[in-house]
Amino acid sequence: MARLLQFLLSWLLFIVVTFFVVTAALYGIIILAAAGFVQGGPSMHAIRIHQFGGPEVLGLDDLPVPEPGPGEARVRIEASGLNFIDIYQRTGAYRGALPLTLGQEAAGVVDSAGPDVAEVKAGDRVVYASVLGAYAQYALVPAWRLAPLPPGVSSQQAAAVMLQGLTAHYLTRSAYPLRAGETALVHAAAGGVGQLLVQVCKHLGARVIGTVSNDAKAQVARERGADEVILYTQVDFESEVKRLTGGQGVDVVYDSVGKDTFDKSLNCLRPRGYLVLYGQSSGAVAPLDPQVLNAKGSLFLTRPTLGHYTATRDELRARANDLFEWMRAGRLKVTIDKTLPLAQAAEAHRYLQSRQAMGKVLLIP
Numbered sequence: 183m184a185r186l187l188q189f190l191l192s193w194l195l196f197i198v199v200t201f202f203v204v205t206a207a208l209y210g211i212i213i214l215a216a217a218g219f220v221q222g223g224p225s226m227h228a229i230r231i232h233q234f235g236g237p238e239v240l241g242l243d244d245l246p247v248p249e250p251g252p253g254e255a256r257v258r259i260e261a262s263g264l265n266f267i268d269i270y271q272r273t274g275a276y277r278g279a280l281p282l283t284l285g286q287e288a289a290g291v292v293d294s295a296g297p298d299v300a301e302v303k304a305g306d307r308v309v310y311a312s313v314l315g316a317y318a319q320y321a322l323v324p325a326w327r328l329a330p331l332p333p334g335v336s337s338q339q340a341a342a343v344m345l346q347g348l349t350a351h352y353l354t355r356s357a358y359p360l361r362a363g364e365t366a367l368v369h370a371a372a373g374g375v376g377q378l379l380v381q382v383c384k385h386l387g388a389r390v391i392g393t394v395s396n397d398a399k400a401q402v403a404r405e406r407g408a409d410e411v412i413l414y415t416q417v418d419f420e421s422e423v424k425r426l427t428g429g430q431g432v433d434v435v436y437d438s439v440g441k442d443t444f445d446k447s448l449n450c451l452r453p454r455g456y457l458v459l460y461g462q463s464s465g466a467v468a469p470l471d472p473q474v475l476n477a478k479g480s481l482f483l484t485r486p487t488l489g490h491y492t493a494t495r496d497e498l499r500a501r502a503n504d505l506f507e508w509m510r511a512g513r514l515k516v517t518i519d520k521t522l523p524l525a526q527a528a529e530a531h532r533y534l535q536s537r538q539a540m541g542k543v544l545l546i547p
């Protein structure tokens with residue numbers, strides 16, 4: 183009888199101790215989860231900024247893999263493209279809400295589609311631009327913004343061409359529709375957009391005058407098809423353009439440099455010519471009195487942005503289809519200058535900002 187009692191007491195003790203241990207463990211997990219140390223579900227790496235600043239503010243964070251909502255697809259990213267706008271967003275020149283996952287362009291595979299998504303399905307290879315959050319292993323993207331990758335185009339090629347190629351497309355087809363026989367001045371002609379822009383202008387039958395900062399870039403601009411190349415760090419590009427056009431001026435200037443080139447770009451135009459100011463890699467242009475456009479020859483000035491020229495799925499798809507067709511036909515050469523692991527985003531930013539890049543810089547998650 184005593185042994186039975188002893189046995190039952192041991193069991194009772196065991197059950198009570200187990201109850202307390204399990205309860206304590208559960209409370210521990212709940213407290214850690216509330217403090218953010220434990221996350222439910224799978225996690226991913228993403229490059230985020232928690233404050234605006236230099237490349238050092240780019241940090242590798244662990245985040246939950248996001249779930250797609252209505253109309254969204256989740257893309258498993260294989261390559262993310264760097265663009266100058268990423269630098270503006272990192273420094274706060276263009277301000278987003280913090281913390282912010284940078285990156286506007288990527289290619290990869292649809293991993294999961296949310297409700298009401300008809301455009302894509304899991305397993306599709308896709309590319310997109312102009313959606314924030316691409317410096318990550320996964321991103322949520324409005325499904326209408328995804329373009330399918332044709333066979334034979336790698337994720338790296340697609341991420342290298344999408345944003346800058348769409349830009350070259352709308353600048354030459356829509357912002358100022360360039361015609362055969364016209365002359366275009368393309369600044370930073372060996373840069374990411376610049377190299378693509380030179381090629382597209384040449385396909386359209388235009389004469390292209392490119393500007394670059396050094397001899398190596400001059401060589402690249404010529405290889406992409408520029409008829410004339412001016413080293414604008416050594417030569418006054420305004421007088422050189424006037425000389426090359428017999429004093430007439432050019433029909434259009436595609437200017438991505440901004441502060442350092444803007445005034446002289448206006449002076450390079452023929453009467454009623456177009457200045458398409460699409461970037462500011464040297465800094466923002468000062469405010470302008472519209473009377474200046476009158477005095478310099480009834481000029482046109484536009485400050486376009488890609489989002490307004492890819493505003494619908496049809497427009498986006500038509501431009502992307504052209505790009506992929508030009509690549510397939512060997513008419514558009516896409517140059518990948520540097521490929522770095524996602525974790526080295528700060529180094530990639532330093533490189534792009536240093537003015538050394540001659541083509542696309544990619545991050546690989």
Ligand SMILES: NC(=O)c1ccc[n+]([C@@H]2O[C@H](COP(=O)([O-])OP(=O)(O)OC[C@H]3O[C@@H](n4cnc5c(N)ncnc54)[C@H](OP(=O)(O)O)[C@@H]3O)[C@@H](O)[C@H]2O)c1
Pocket residue numbers: 264265266267345346349370371372373374375376393394395396399438439442460461462463464465486487488489535536537538539541
């Ligand atoms: N509006 C739009 O829709 C749109 C779309 C895409 C890009 N953009 C803009 O277009 C510009 C070019 O973009 P990208 O990605 O193709 O860059 P990128 O051309 O690869 O790089 C910028 C180039 O600008 C030139 N540059 C002149 N002054 C500079 C300075 N102070 N610091 C750095 N670079 C300087 C450099 O060429 P040199 O050394 O030969 O001078 C450099 O290679 C950016 O301003 C970007 O925001 C606008």
